Amino acid sequence: MNYLFFLGRVRDISLAELDVVLRRFHATQPPEEVIPGIVRADVDASADELMSILGGTIKIAEVLEISASTITADLQERVVEVLAGFGTQGEKLVFSLAELGRGSSDHIGADEVKDALREKLQANIRYIESPQEGLGAAQLTHHKIHEIYVIQQGEVTLIAKIMAAQDIDAWGKRDFGKPYRDPKKGMLPPKLARMMVNLAVQDSDPAKMTIFDPFCGSGTVLMEALLMGCAVIGSDIDKDAVHGTGANLAWFSKAFNTAPADALGVQDATNIMLADIKKQVDCIVTEPFLGRPNPTLAQLPNVMKGLEKMYLGVFKSFRSLLKPGGRISVVIPAFAVGESVKTLNSLIDRLETLGYTREKGPFTYTRPQTTVQRQIFVYRVKG
Ligand SMILES: C[S@@+](CC[C@H](N)C(=O)[O-])C[C@H]1O[C@@H](n2cnc3c(N)ncnc32)[C@H](O)[C@@H]1O
Known part of the structure; x- marks a missing residue:
């Protein structure tokens, strides 16, 4: 056709x-x-x-x-x-x-x-x-x-x-109908979460893939991955988020007739071990912590330094969690300062030496008047 x-x-x-x-x-x-x-x-x-x-x-x-x-x-x-x-x-x-x-x-x-x-x-x-x-x-x-x-x-x-x-009704229902929402933390729009899942799965059969979101927040990525037929695992450092995601997934499996999620736990993503998730996964699809919503110019250097450190820890711990050839579809924040955009350059430059190849991105997803932009990257584990 x-x-x-x-x-x-x-x-x-x-x-x-x-x-x-x-x-x-x-x-x-x-x-x-x-x-x-x-x-x-x-x-x-x-x-x-x-x-x-x-x-x-x-x-x-x-x-x-x-x-x-x-x-x-x-x-x-x-x-x-x-x-x-x-x-x-x-x-x-x-x-x-x-x-x-x-x-x-x-x-x-x-x-x-x-x-x-x-x-x-x-x-x-x-x-x-x-x-x-x-x-x-x-x-x-x-x-x-x-x-x-x-x-x-x-x-x-x-x-x-x-x-x-x-089907805008179904997208809207997933965005606004779920019982647990925490707009202060910044939730992914479901359509963006779906695109990130598809970019991670690529041409493989989603039904044979396990997706892990270690910053699951309210579970947006997990829901979109479940709809694609993937198995999912989620965790977050915040026990309220883990609890809320559990409530959302229970609501979701009834509303959209999908399988329940595998496991949810309270975990610091910079320190996750393979034993915590039991088996290596095919993909990690995640929007990590992006820092405070509207940092001032004076705060920005410290904010970026802190984020770079956290992202580095996260990428180091992800290495052992992924199957060989596994993919990460991830949001990395960038910051609009006047006409220019500041990115986490030294992190992005180091990822090659940590064993990741960049396959796609960055794709910028932003809304007007916001300092923090989402940049989406897809990385593949080397070897
Ligand atoms: C931007 S939110 C993710 C929102 C999620 N994508 C959604 O649509 O609901 C980032 C999440 O990271 C969690 N977080 C922050 N630091 C973390 C860490 N070190 N390890 C795991 N989770 C962390 C926060 O509790 C928050 O839920």
């Missing part, structure tokens, strides 16, 4: 995630950019299945026509044919239309499409006007709308239909 993937707000990490997930389904070519934020790829999987795996893709469209024509009347005719293929004689059909990359050429007439469909299907046809970039996932999740995209890509015009959109 030839698909278009509509990437989320943080495009580079969404694209990196998509690339590894497509390889899990034996795609042979990396996704190619059609226009900024939309990529195209061939993969043998359903749009629904892909959507249930990806954290960073908002919508998936299937390319149904590739036309050598750029003439609006021709394309309009093809759009009618495509939509009619999804309709049933005498049954109401709701559609929406978005055109991208077609420059200043005249536009497909929604009213003409509507009239032609009414005639073909002998049915009530409704057109929903959308913003130029198309409908949001919420509208598509809550209403049965056939959304068509007409996109110019070089010499050809693609006609594609949205087949799956992110």
Whole structure:
């Protein structure tokens, strides 16, 4: 199947995630950019299945026509044919239309499409006007709308239909519905946690992987990994967090029908031994302590020094916990100071000598007005 993937707000990490997930389904070519934020790829999987795996893709469209024509009347005719293929004689059909990359050429007439469909299907046809970039996932999740995209890509015009959109209710339920939340500590957005899990698992079968989060906080990573079919282990230095994560996972396994987590314990991540988690794991996916939320310029050198020391201890202890070739998908903080960004350089430079190879990143995930930025890296244990 030839698909278009509509990437989320943080495009580079969404694209990196998509690339590894497509390889899990034996795609042979990396996704190619059609226009900024939309990529195209061939993969043998359903749009629904892909959507249930990806954290960073908002919508998936299937390319149904590739036309050598750029003439609006021709394309309009093809759009009618495509939509009619999804309709049933005498049954109401709701559609929406978005055109991208077609420059200043005249536009497909929604009213003409509507009239032609009414005639073909002998049915009530409704057109929903959308913003130029198309409908949001919420509208598509809550209403049965056939959304068509007409996109110019070089010499050809693609006609594609949205087949799956992110289930924003399920994402929101995991983010805001869990019984234990501690916003003061900074919780990972579930979509970012999912992308980090996928980047760690890469093209392996998630059902054969064990994921460990030694800074589990409220358990966001563990929940996303469980949904992917991974076995999970979590720990945290704070007993309230361990207790709260236990409550969240109990709620979650009922709400999302997943297996319970393996083990949870109170542990200092800088000092974890293999005996503490009993067996080596395939991946560590974690957002460690990122320091105080908004350090002042004067506090920053000490904050960074303290974090560097903690991260160094953590990476040293992780070495024995991972299987050979195991991966770490980790948040390392960076700090916005005016126009520049300060990173934990000396830590990042030392990781090679500690036996880690950087495979991906950094991908920056930040919100406006915040000093502390999340940078996501993927490391692999050498040898
Ligand atoms: C940024 S929060 C992680 C939040 C988590 N990703 C979530 O979405 O809920 C960092 C966590 O690290 C824990 N922590 C701080 N120092 C630690 C240490 N040395 N070992 C283990 N956990 C630690 C804190 O208690 C906190 O729960």
